[in-house]
Amino acid sequence: MPPTSADHTAFAAQALARVRADSPLVQCLTNAVVTGFTANVLLALGAAPAMVDIPDEAGPFAGIASGVLVNLGTPHAEQRTAMVEAARAAVSAGTPWVLDPVAVGALPVRTALARELLELRPTIVRGNASEIIALAGAGGGGRGVDSSHGVEAAEETAHRLARETGGVVAVSGPVDFLTDGERTARVANGDVLLTRVTGGGCALGAVMAAFAAVDGDRFSSTVAAVTVYTVAAELAAKSSSGPGSFAVAFLDALAALRESDIAERASVS
Incomplete structure (x- = not known):
C-alpha cells in the first residue's frame, strides 16, 4: 500500500527531529550567489554546512561528509x-549526493557537466521542470534559472530519469512533484x-x-x-511584508x- 498523506507528514516530523539530533555535515559545492543563504538554512535546521569546493579537497571531504550538494549555478x-x-x-x-542542474539546456558548459555528473547516478536530482526536461535530453531548457514548462510537463521525464539513475527526481514548482520511478508524491505547500x-x-x-x-x-x-522547507516558507510569509523580511523570517x-x-x-498527496 502506498504511503498516505498522514504517513508522509509523520515521516517529515521524524526526519526533522533526526536532522536536529544528528547535525549531518553537508558539503556544498554551490553557486557563488547563494553560499551564505544556503549555509544559514542548514544551520537553522540544525545541520552543519561546509563549503568545500576546490580540487584535491572536494573529493576527500565528500568521503567524510554526511551528504553532498552539487549545484551548477556558477560553475x-x-x-x-x-x-x-x-x-x-x-x-x-556511499554518501548521498544531490545534483541541482541549474540552467542546463541552453548553456553548453553546464549542460555538458550535468550530463557527466548524471552518469555518476546522483542520489537525488532537483530542478525546475525545464531543467529536468533538458537534463534528460528532451528539451532545450528554460529562461536562465526560470522554468518555461509547468511541472506536469516534466512528470513523465522525471519518472524515466529516476528509473535510469536509480535515484529520486524532484521537480520544483507551485506543486512539487517527486518520484523514484515507482512511488510519486506531490507537495502543495x-x-x-x-x-x-x-x-x-x-x-x-x-x-x-x-x-x-x-x-x-x-x-x-x-x-x-x-515538506519541511515549504511549510516553513508558508509560516514565514505570514509575518513578512516582502522578500527582505521573508528571508529573515524563513530562517527563523x-x-x-x-x-x-x-x-x-x-x-502531501
Missing part, C-alpha cells in the same frame, strides 16, 4: 573539476516569496542532502525535506518549526 573551471571529484568520491563512499529570494530553490538541494543523510529511504526523506521559521506545524499545514 567556474576549478569548481567544475571539484564537482566531478566530489561526486565520484561520494559514490565510492510553499509561498511565492521563495521565488523572490536568491537561493530559495538552491538551498533546498542542500536540505535534501541533509535529510538523505539521516534516513536510508531516500524517496521518503526527499518528500520530508520538501526553519529553526522554530514544530511537529504540530507540519501536522497542521502539510499538504
Whole structure:
C-alpha cells in the first residue's frame, strides 16, 4: 500500500527531529550567489554546512561528509573539476549526493557537466521542470534559472530519469512533484516569496542532502525535506511584508518549526 498523506507528514516530523539530533555535515559545492543563504538554512535546521569546493579537497571531504550538494549555478573551471571529484568520491563512499542542474539546456558548459555528473547516478536530482526536461535530453531548457514548462510537463521525464539513475527526481514548482520511478508524491505547500529570494530553490538541494543523510529511504526523506522547507516558507510569509523580511523570517521559521506545524499545514498527496 502506498504511503498516505498522514504517513508522509509523520515521516517529515521524524526526519526533522533526526536532522536536529544528528547535525549531518553537508558539503556544498554551490553557486557563488547563494553560499551564505544556503549555509544559514542548514544551520537553522540544525545541520552543519561546509563549503568545500576546490580540487584535491572536494573529493576527500565528500568521503567524510554526511551528504553532498552539487549545484551548477556558477560553475567556474576549478569548481567544475571539484564537482566531478566530489561526486565520484561520494559514490565510492556511499554518501548521498544531490545534483541541482541549474540552467542546463541552453548553456553548453553546464549542460555538458550535468550530463557527466548524471552518469555518476546522483542520489537525488532537483530542478525546475525545464531543467529536468533538458537534463534528460528532451528539451532545450528554460529562461536562465526560470522554468518555461509547468511541472506536469516534466512528470513523465522525471519518472524515466529516476528509473535510469536509480535515484529520486524532484521537480520544483507551485506543486512539487517527486518520484523514484515507482512511488510519486506531490507537495502543495510553499509561498511565492521563495521565488523572490536568491537561493530559495538552491538551498533546498542542500536540505535534501541533509535529510538523505539521516534516513536510508531516500524517496521518503526527499518528500520530508520538501515538506519541511515549504511549510516553513508558508509560516514565514505570514509575518513578512516582502522578500527582505521573508528571508529573515524563513530562517527563523526553519529553526522554530514544530511537529504540530507540519501536522497542521502539510499538504502531501
